[in-house]
Amino acid sequence: MLQKLQTDVFVFSGMKTYTQLKEASLLLLDENNQIKPYAKFEQDILKINTTYNQNYLQAEHQHAIAAAQSAAQYNEYMQDAESYNLQIRTAGDDKVRASHAELNGITLPANDPFWNTHYTPFDWRCRCIIIQVLKNKYPVTDNGIAN
DSSP, X not given: OHHHHHXXXXXXXXXXXXXXXXXXXXXXBOTTSOBOOHHHHHHHHHHHHHIIIIIHHHHHHHHHHHHHHHHHHHHHHHHTTTTEEEEEEOOOSTTSOHHHHTTTTOEEETTOGGXXXXXXXXXXXXXOEEEEEXXXXXXXXXXXXXX
């Protein structure tokens, strides 16, 4: 879990930096393909600064907290692994990403290797949850479907 958290933050930060630099490079030229004066370039850069250094920072913060909470939750769930399986549930609305909707309802034992690579949060601002379900109430998902 810790490795996933560290990797996700690293990837997000790297992609954010790359995207911000790419967008900034597009702001170097004016509508006539001439280099903009520094003052105009600075104004344009400050407009995108909010997106990359406030909005995205908020997403990074939320993701780090959600990942830490999920890691703690997983450790708690492992205490009851004999009695419960784990199940993925989405928010169930029209904002659920297709890649997350495909995982909805997957039910597997807590110690299944699937959970090593498929634990919430799946992506930035993910609202999916993993819950404990009674072993005799929900059928276990076929491994071919889950992986």
